[in-house]
Amino acid sequence: MRKDAKKVLLAGALVAVIISLLAPFLASSNPDGLDKSVITLVGGGDEEKAEEIVSTNDPIGYKAPFPDYSIEGFGKAGEVMAILIGTIVMLIIGIAAGHFLKKS
């Protein structure tokens, strides 16, 4: 990899890691625009009712390792770790996909 290309990667990775470390503390815990629409339009304003209806209609019931960017039982530290793991995984996948798919 060329030197200036390496610089782009390092600078980008640094910014991404800083955002991951801050995200658990700065992110709003309010429902996002779509979740809020689901609560309003599916649950009639009731969050639990909306969740129940949606999960009843869930055709696969997939269980993720770190649901909602958290690690069970580890609180804020778990959130920091979960997002940091995701960011590093994304960086690796980005490099791998880029190299695998780039023009020869």
Place this chain on the structure above:
Amino acid sequence: MHITDGLIPIEQAAAYWIIALIFIALSVRWARKEMDEMRVPMFAALAAGIFAIQAMNIPIIGGTSGHMLGGVMASIILGSPFAGVLLLTLVLLVQGFVFLDGGISVMGANILAMGVIASFVGYYAYHIIKERIGMIPSAFTGAWLGLFIAAEAVAVMIAAAGTFPLVPAMILMGLYHAVIGVVGEGLITSIVVKAVMQTRPELIASTSKAGVKA
């Protein structure tokens, strides 16, 4: 605006997957033609940065929050909406399978809305108005519009599934994301595009005339 499993029935979700897969294949073809040594580290850095910033929801009106998508930003910097499609596909795969942010059966619908529709609408809007109002204002406008239209597409898809009433869904989704789009998408996209333009002008310069290539 990640659609979760249970909002769209499996048959319709499968149809969105098929459309998404066509665009993913086209984005792979774009990468094979246009992704050079210099763009790989930029692509990887954007993938990590966009994943991280999507985990940081910004509070908006009415007890609601939202985050940027980043596809328009990636498309402008890498010179094609297919860059946004490819990048958002990878981000949505990790978000869905590792963090349950967005469902699995509906991942095609999420890729279609947040990857394809947002990137294409945003990148073309940027491309059309760039000569008239300049690069940064058009990056802002394109990013805002991409997010807004993607949100309306999500409203339409969930209404087509029979889960949402169409008009209220379009009003709510439109309203929330019109606000999210200003700071969450428009402002961040303009800042990053400006920063890249100042530090790596050759990257954007080399793509500005290339237009859209599959």
